[in-house]
Amino acid sequence: MKGGKEKLFWPPAVTVDAVIFTIQENDLKVLLIKRTNEPFKGYPALPGGFLVKNEPSKNAIKRVLKDKAGVKGVYTEQLYTFDNLNRDPRGHILTVSYFALVRPSTLKIKSNEREHPQLYSVKKLPRLAFDHKQIIEYALGRLRAKLEYTNIIYSLLPLEFTMPQLQKTYEIILGKKLDKRNFIKKFLSLGIVKQTSKKLSGPRRRPAQLYRFISQKPVELKKFF
Amino acid sequence: MKGGKEKLFWPPAVTVDAVIFTIQENDLKVLLIKRTNEPFKGYPALPGGFLVKNEPSKNAIKRVLKDKAGVKGVYTEQLYTFDNLNRDPRGHILTVSYFALVRPSTLKIKSNEREHPQLYSVKKLPRLAFDHKQIIEYALGRLRAKLEYTNIIYSLLPLEFTMPQLQKTYEIILGKKLDKRNFIKKFLSLGIVKQTSKKLSGPRRRPAQLYRFISQKPVELKKFF
DNA sequence: CCAAAAGTGTTGTGTTTACACCCATGT
DNA sequence: ACATGGGTGTAAACACAACACTTTTGG
Numbered sequence: 001m002k003g004g005k006e007k008l009f010w011p012p013a014v015t016v017d018a019v020i021f022t023i024q025e026n027d028l029k030v031l032l033i034k035r036t037n038e039p040f041k042g043y044p045a046l047p048g049g050f051l052v053k054n055e056p057s058k059n060a061i062k063r064v065l066k067d068k069a070g071v072k073g074v075y076t077e078q079l080y081t082f083d084n085l086n087r088d089p090r091g092h093i094l095t096v097s098y099f100a101l102v103r104p105s106t107l108k109i110k111s112n113e114r115e116h117p118q119l120y121s122v123k124k125l126p127r128l129a130f131d132h133k134q135i136i137e138y139a140l141g142r143l144r145a146k147l148e149y150t151n152i153i154y155s156l157l158p159l160e161f162t163m164p165q166l167q168k169t170y171e172i173i174l175g176k177k178l179d180k181r182n183f184i185k186k187f188l189s190l191g192i193v194k195q196t197s198k199k200l201s202g203p204r205r206r207p208a209q210l211y212r213f214i215s216q217k218p219v220e221l222k223k224f225f
Numbered sequence: 226m227k228g229g230k231e232k233l234f235w236p237p238a239v240t241v242d243a244v245i246f247t248i249q250e251n252d253l254k255v256l257l258i259k260r261t262n263e264p265f266k267g268y269p270a271l272p273g274g275f276l277v278k279n280e281p282s283k284n285a286i287k288r289v290l291k292d293k294a295g296v297k298g299v300y301t302e303q304l305y306t307f308d309n310l311n312r313d314p315r316g317h318i319l320t321v322s323y324f325a326l327v328r329p330s331t332l333k334i335k336s337n338e339r340e341h342p343q344l345y346s347v348k349k350l351p352r353l354a355f356d357h358k359q360i361i362e363y364a365l366g367r368l369r370a371k372l373e374y375t376n377i378i379y380s381l382l383p384l385e386f387t388m389p390q391l392q393k394t395y396e397i398i399l400g401k402k403l404d405k406r407n408f409i410k411k412f413l414s415l416g417i418v419k420q421t422s423k424k425l426s427g428p429r430r431r432p433a434q435l436y437r438f439i440s441q442k443p444v445e446l447k448k449f450f
Numbered sequence: 451c452c453a454a455a456a457g458t459g460t461t462g463t464g465t466t467t468a469c470a471c472c473c474a475t476g477t
Numbered sequence: 478a479c480a481t482g483g484g485t486g487t488a489a490a491c492a493c494a495a496c497a498c499t500t501t502t503g504g
Contacts, residue, residue, distance in 0.1 A: 204503040
């Protein structure tokens with residue numbers, strides 16, 4: 001411990017942090033709340049907190065998702081465990097990070113004067129508390145990777161959606177434009193979506209065919225994009 | 226806590242566990258030690274242990290690798306954090322698991338009357354302590370996946386190796402035969418190995434060209450196998 | 451009738467797979 | 478001389494990337 005402050009927690013305290021992604025205004029957003037206590041008081045941070053007695057991290061995350069985002073049963077996946085000594089000035093605090101994907105329509109942020117929960121674009125994040133920016137970057141990398149070999153995008157889309165919506169969602173997350181014809185061709189060839197009999201009408205434009213995912217469970221594919 | 230025993234650890238105790246892979250006798254092996262204490266006394270288990278004061282998990286794993294396998298500087302990667310309440314009968318014990326890849330030539334297992342450290346084939350594991358079998362399965366999945374888009378296999382091979390050795394190593398880990406010509410063609414096209422001027426002679430057969438990895442650092446490739 | 455977005459195929463290029471014979475050596 | 482494993486190329490199938498015009502609707 002060459003010259004460092006004596007750390008306070010022994011054994012290490014255990015927390016969870018949730019990277020809650022959603023799509024809003026054609027942008028990938030993450031839910032952050034303002035810290036009401038030191039350290040990093042006033043800085044935005046990932047929703048999370050200490051495990052309560054006999055609570056596994058998976059449950060703690062469920063609790064956070066319910067309390068802060070008003071959702072349950074959404075796609076959730078453990079990301080990585082961060083436990084550098086210098087990540088929290090209070091001492092040795094280990095955090096098990098998770099990411100979750102939430103449909104914008106089901107996300108229910110309880111507004112809260114003190115914590116000011118808000119969605120932030122991942123493209124322009126402010127300075128964050130702790131190592132939370134690093135955690136978000138890690139989550140984003142994982143999300144992008146998984147888009148390419150799983151069907152998890154279903155959890156960001158409405159039950160019924162159009163091909164242009166689907167493609168747009170991919171483009172937003174991957175950060176690049178895709179070719180319309182190649183996209184549709186490949187996606188349909190995967191056999192994981194089916195047409196519905198409905199169409200979605202919009203103002204002053206041709207209505208689009210609606211599709212739905214055959215399964216709303218995560219599935220690994222051989223290949224993808 | 227419907228009817229469960231009261232759990233003892235609060236906050237949860239934090240341990241690390243190491244899945245140490247190596248290749249031996251044309252087989253993928255993992256290092257296990259016999260437990261000398263309850264619970265699961267006498268059962269083989271992953272080497273690991275509790276964090277000491279102010280020790281991040283990464284350091285704890287380094288320590289385990291040094292003490293149990295006699296190696297340092299080997300390829301190591303965090304896997305997943307397991308913290309189900311029922312994984313340890315003593316109570317809430319969280320483990321951060323890691324996997325490591327060790328060249329058979331550098332592995333130095335200190336024999337130990339009590340712990341009997343031994344390499345076990347991943348294909349025929351005995352009953353293990355805790356959830357350690359699950360951890361090994363998880364590590365194996367990760368290793369297989371990473372073989373397909375990284376160069377980490379370098380850390381299981383000698384500095385200089387032949388194409389048949391390289392291919393054999395892939396086959397052992399992936400558990401399937403590969404085509405010799407296609408394998409060499411693809412591998413050379415990646416540009417991550419170079420020929421040396423040496424050949425490896427064996428008894429009663431044609432000597433094989435020796436290659437070496439251009440870089441002994443982990444690199445992500447676009448595609449692979 | 452016009453603006454806006456939906457929908458639709460073909461062609462060229464590169465990648466992947468399948469496959470069989472000769473070679474160099476030590477014994 | 479022979480047994481053993483090392484080394485080499487080609488062709489067919491498939492996957493991927495590039496590309497532009499027509500259709501349907503609402504206003």
